[in-house]
Amino acid sequence: MKNIVILGSTGSIGRQTLEVIDLHRDKFKLIALSARSNVDLLIEQAKKFRPQYVVITNGNTDKVRKELAGEKIEILEGYDHLSTIASLPQVDIVVTALVGFAGLIPTLTAIEHGKDIALANKETLVVAGEIVTRKAAENNVKILPVDSEHSAIFQCLMGEENSAVEKIYLTASGGPFRGMSRNDLQHITKEQALKHPNWSMGNKITIDSATLMNKGLEAIEARWLFGLRPEQIDIIIHPQSIIHSLVQFVDGSIKAQMGLPDMRLPIQLALSYPERLPNDFPRFNFMDYPQLTFEKPDTQVFRCLAIALEAMRKGGNYPCVMNAANEIAVYAFLSDQIGFLDIADIVEETLNKAEYIQSPDIDTYLECDRKARETAEQIILKKS
Ligand code: NAD
Ligand code: MG
Numbered sequence: 001m002k003n004i005v006i007l008g009s010t011g012s013i014g015r016q017t018l019e020v021i022d023l024h025r026d027k028f029k030l031i032a033l034s035a036r037s038n039v040d041l042l043i044e045q046a047k048k049f050r051p052q053y054v055v056i057t058n059g060n061t062d063k064v065r066k067e068l069a070g071e072k073i074e075i076l077e078g079y080d081h082l083s084t085i086a087s088l089p090q091v092d093i094v095v096t097a098l099v100g101f102a103g104l105i106p107t108l109t110a111i112e113h114g115k116d117i118a119l120a121n122k123e124t125l126v127v128a129g130e131i132v133t134r135k136a137a138e139n140n141v142k143i144l145p146v147d148s149e150h151s152a153i154f155q156c157l158m159g160e161e162n163s164a165v166e167k168i169y170l171t172a173s174g175g176p177f178r179g180m181s182r183n184d185l186q187h188i189t190k191e192q193a194l195k196h197p198n199w200s201m202g203n204k205i206t207i208d209s210a211t212l213m214n215k216g217l218e219a220i221e222a223r224w225l226f227g228l229r230p231e232q233i234d235i236i237i238h239p240q241s242i243i244h245s246l247v248q249f250v251d252g253s254i255k256a257q258m259g260l261p262d263m264r265l266p267i268q269l270a271l272s273y274p275e276r277l278p279n280d281f282p283r284f285n286f287m288d289y290p291q292l293t294f295e296k297p298d299t300q301v302f303r304c305l306a307i308a309l310e311a312m313r314k315g316g317n318y319p320c321v322m323n324a325a326n327e328i329a330v331y332a333f334l335s336d337q338i339g340f341l342d343i344a345d346i347v348e349e350t351l352n353k354a355e356y357i358q359s360p361d362i363d364t365y366l367e368c369d370r371k372a373r374e375t376a377e378q379i380i381l382k383k384s
Contacts, residue, residue: 002271003031005085005115007106008098010035010042012202013120013146013263017095018045020268024277032085034098035059043067053088055081086110093271095146096121099204100327101369104128108362111135118270120146122221123327127320128365129224143225144270149218150225151266152244152257157226160249168228169246169254170218171238172297173198175210178239182301188340190333198241198261207330208304211343212297216308220319223312230313235305237295242284260284303344307351317357317368324372325350332380342383350376 004021008014014035021028030049035042037059046054046068053074056064061077068075076084079102086094086106094110095118096103103121108128110117112135119125125132136143145151149170157165176195177185193210194203201209208214219233246256259265262281269276299306304326311318329346332338338346353375357364 001029002027002092003029003090004093004095004271005032005034005088005091005110006030006095006097007034007082007086007103007121008036008096009033009045010038011097011099012200013097013267014095015041016264017097017118017267017271018049020264020271021049023279024268024272027277028271031088031091034082034085036098039064046071046073053085055085057082082106083109086115087113091115093118093144095267095270096124097146099123099202101127101324104132104365108132108135111139111141114139114141116142116144118144118146118267119225120267122147122217123323125221125224126217126323127369128360128362129220129319130359131362131365133224133227142273144273145221145225146263146266146270147218147221148261148263148266149245150222151269153222153226153247155257155269156245156247156255160247160255164250165226165228165232166248166250166252167232167234168222168226168248169234169236170215170222171236171241171243171245172212172215173209173241174237174239174295174297175212177210177302178237178295180301182341185301185340190336193333193340197239199263203334204327204330207333207343208326211304211340212299212302213304213308213326213343213347215297216305216312217323219309220312230309233312235297235309237297238292239295240289240292242289242292258284304347307344307348311351314356315358317354317360317364318351320360320365320368321351321354321372322347324369325376328373328376328380337380337384342380346376346379346383349379 030051032053034055036057039059055076057079083106093116097120103124107124241261243256248254311322325347329343
């Protein structure tokens with residue numbers, strides 16, 4: 001039996017994690033859940049799974065207390081309690097399914113307490129991958145990827161402990177605007193950007209997928225998860241999202257991991273590893289996909305990808321600054337303050353204004369994140 005905590009249980013990954021736990025109640029026990037503000041869903045989840053704790057970081061806690069009054073569930077309020085539930089002694093795995101920089105501190109706390117991490121929250125590795133992976137190694141903690149591309153790489157590397165990797169290919173669907181020109185993208189609305197062709201996900205990552213920033217974040221995530229140099233990471237557009245990523249070894253052999261796009265699969269593997277568990281999720285049928293195709297990403301049109309790859313190469317605090325500016329810009333786009341193409345401009349301008357710091361510690365990252373958010377907000381104010 002593995003004891004599990006979910007940070008961000010009401011989101012896309014959080015809900016699918018609960019589906020997986022529900023399918024394997026003999027293997028997984030839910031210890032704690034958390035949500036920012038969707039208390040109605042949190043209450044429903046708590047009634048169904050009866051965890052020992054729930055955390056609300058920014059919502060109607062009184063309602064949760066009232067609705068769960070008859071249950072033996074401890075109700076905690078506030079962001080700091082994400083770290084409380086991530087470090088409970090009875091916990092084995094923490095699923096980081098919350099969005100953005102907010103994942104960093106609770107993830108580090110879980111690692112310091114020796115908990116394995118099922119990592120969906122890629123921003124944590126983008127911001128402070130060097131520190132997070134070093135601390136994981138020091139504490140003998142496994143970081144098990146939930147992101148489908150990284151789960152694919154992880155699966156390609158199983159049984160290859162003695163094989164040197166030449167490079168990896170991260171696949172990208174290309175998002176809803178693949179093939180469009182900058183001109184076409186001038187007047188894109190958030191409704192159009194929120195329609196992903198292959199995956200149904202939370203709003204922030206869906207916009208990141210439309211700008212291709214998501215693939216840049218994933219390159220940085222892969223760099224730290226698999227100990228690669230930036231030049232060993234290549235991006236390839238694969239619109240069908242069937243090949244989830246590939247590894248090329250030093251002898252030229254390439255391994256790919258394939259399957260229908262279904263996040264429950266990488267989630268389940270992260271929870272059950274090193275075991276694979278049976279399930280009845282829909283199976284891939286070759287005849288439904290007579291052609292799998294590949295293209296080069298267009299970094300002239302999708303500038304966020306080029307900016308992210310450059311930030312990866314520069315390293316230091318640049319990925320942290322980029323991530324903060326991107327979070328601010330994406331939420332500004334989602335609230336109709338800026339246009340789609342402004343996202344890349346804001347991220348680039350924020351990076352240009354930031355001081356470069358080669359080896360930040362955690363406090364420096366917190367400070368860089370705060371300053372970059374401020375800078376990005378000022379740039380947005382000037383634009384509107
Ligand atoms: P989502 O918006 O659907 O859900 C986010 C969850 O986190 C919610 O439960 C919300 O209450 C909570 N949350 C959000 N901000 C918070 C904050 N500041 N403090 C505390 N709790 C907060 O997001 P999602 O699509 O499930 O994505 C979660 C993470 O997983 C992201 O980092 C994303 O990049 C990554 N990811 C998602 C997918 C996917 O298919 N959705 C795939 C790969 C990776
Ligand atoms: Mg992904």
